[in-house]
Amino acid sequence: MSLASDLLLAGELVALPTETVYGLAADATNPQAIKKIYQAKGRPSDNPLIVHIPHYSMVEQFALIPNHLDISHFASTFWPGPLTILLPKKNHSLDSACAGLQKVALRVPDSQFFCQVMLHSGLALAAPSANLSGSMSPTSANHVLSDMDGKIPLIVNGGECRVGLESTVIDVSSQTARILRPGGIGLDKLKEYFGDIVCAFEVSKNHAPESPGQKYRHYAPSLPLKICSSEHMVLSPDTVYLLTAEAQEQLQFPKDQVILMGTLNNLSSVASSLFASLRLADSMKFKQIVCESLPTEGIGLAIMNRLSRASKG
Ligand code: TXA
Numbered sequence: 001m002s003l004a005s006d007l008l009l010a011g012e013l014v015a016l017p018t019e020t021v022y023g024l025a026a027d028a029t030n031p032q033a034i035k036k037i038y039q040a041k042g043r044p045s046d047n048p049l050i051v052h053i054p055h056y057s058m059v060e061q062f063a064l065i066p067n068h069l070d071i072s073h074f075a076s077t078f079w080p081g082p083l084t085i086l087l088p089k090k091n092h093s094l095d096s097a098c099a100g101l102q103k104v105a106l107r108v109p110d111s112q113f114f115c116q117v118m119l120h121s122g123l124a125l126a127a128p129s130a131n132l133s134g135s136m137s138p139t140s141a142n143h144v145l146s147d148m149d150g151k152i153p154l155i156v157n158g159g160e161c162r163v164g165l166e167s168t169v170i171d172v173s174s175q176t177a178r179i180l181r182p183g184g185i186g187l188d189k190l191k192e193y194f195g196d197i198v199c200a201f202e203v204s205k206n207h208a209p210e211s212p213g214q215k216y217r218h219y220a221p222s223l224p225l226k227i228c229s230s231e232h233m234v235l236s237p238d239t240v241y242l243l244t245a246e247a248q249e250q251l252q253f254p255k256d257q258v259i260l261m262g263t264l265n266n267l268s269s270v271a272s273s274l275f276a277s278l279r280l281a282d283s284m285k286f287k288q289i290v291c292e293s294l295p296t297e298g299i300g301l302a303i304m305n306r307l308s309r310a311s312k313g
C-alpha cells in the first residue's frame with residue numbers, strides 16, 4: 001500500500017483491483033499523471049475518466065450537488081459499489097481527468113484496498129479500465145500484465161474481480177436520471193430508486209454520445225465475434241463457443257471447442273467470467289468466436305451491451 005501510494009503521489013500510474021474490473025489509477029488532479037494514462041492505454045484524448053473517491057462526503061469537493069439529489073441517501077443505497085454518477089464540476093481541479101467536459105464522473109469503488117490507497121495517499125484517483133484502448137477490460141492481474149507489461153511501474157494483484165463488468169454510469173445532474181452505460185447495477189434497482197429513468201446509451205449516428213466512451217470500438221477480441229441464440233447454434237470446426245452450462249447441456253458440443261461462462265439462472269456468474277472467457281477464446285487457435293445470446297434482465301443488459309459492441313469490433 002505504501003508503494004502504491006508513493007508512486008501515485010509521485011505522479012506515476014498504478015493498476016489496482018476494484019470489484020468491477022482492474023483500474024489504471026493516477027492522481028485525478030495531476031494533469032501530467034492523467035496524460036500518462038492516455039498514453040499507456042492509447043486512449044483517445046476526448047474520452048474522460050471516472051474519478052474515484054473513498055467516501056461520498058468528498059463529492060462536494062469536486063461537484064455541485066443538485067437540490068433534487070440527497071447524496072447521503074443515494075450513497076447509503078449504492079456506494080461503495082458499481083455505480084458512477086455524473087454531476088456538474090465544481091472547479092477546474094479535474095479538468096484533465098474530465099477531458100475538458102463540464103461534468104465529472106464519480107464513484108466509490110467497493111474495494112477496501114483501493115479505498116485504503118486513496119485514504120493513505122490523500123488522493124482521489126482517476127482510473128479507466130486497465131486495458132489497452134478498444135480491448136477487453138481486465139478482470140485479473142494477469143490480464144493487466146498482458147496489456148500493460150513494461151508500461152507501468154506497479155500492478156497490485158487482488159485476484160479476480162467479483163462483478164467482472166464495469167460500473168453503470170448515470171447522469172444525475174437533472175431531475176430525470178439518464179443511463180449512459182449499463183453496468184454492474186441493473187435497471188431494476190435504478191428504477192426503484194429514481195423512478196423514471198432514460199436509457200441514453202444506444203448511440204445514434206445523428207447525435208454525439210453523452211458519454212464519449214460509447215462511440216469508440218470497445219471490448220473487442222481480435223477474432224471475429226458473433227452472438228447467437230443457443231437454439232440456432234450449429235457446430236463448426238473452426239469456431240470456439242462461449243456457452244452457459246445450460247446451453248452446453250443441450251448442445252453437447254466437443255469440450256475442446258467450448259468455454260463455459262456461468263449459468264443462465266445466475267447471470268452474475270456470466271458477468272464475472274465474461275471478459276476472461278473472451279480473452280481465453282481470443283488466445284485459442286480458432287477462426288471465430290460464437291457467444292450465446294443472453295436475456296437482458298438485471299446484469300444481462302450490461303452483458304449484452306458489451307457483447308454487441310465487441311461483435312462490432
Ligand atoms: O467500473 C468501472 O467503471 C471501471 C473501474 C476501474 O472503476 N472504470 C471504467 O472506466 O470502466 P472507463 O474509462 O473504462 O469507462 C468510463 C466510461 C467511459 O465510457 C467514459 O466516456 C465515461 O465513463 N465517462 C467518464 N467521465 C465522463 C464524463 N465526465 N462525462 C461523460 N462520460 C464520462
Ligand code: MG
Pocket residue numbers: 128129137
Ligand atoms: Mg474501459
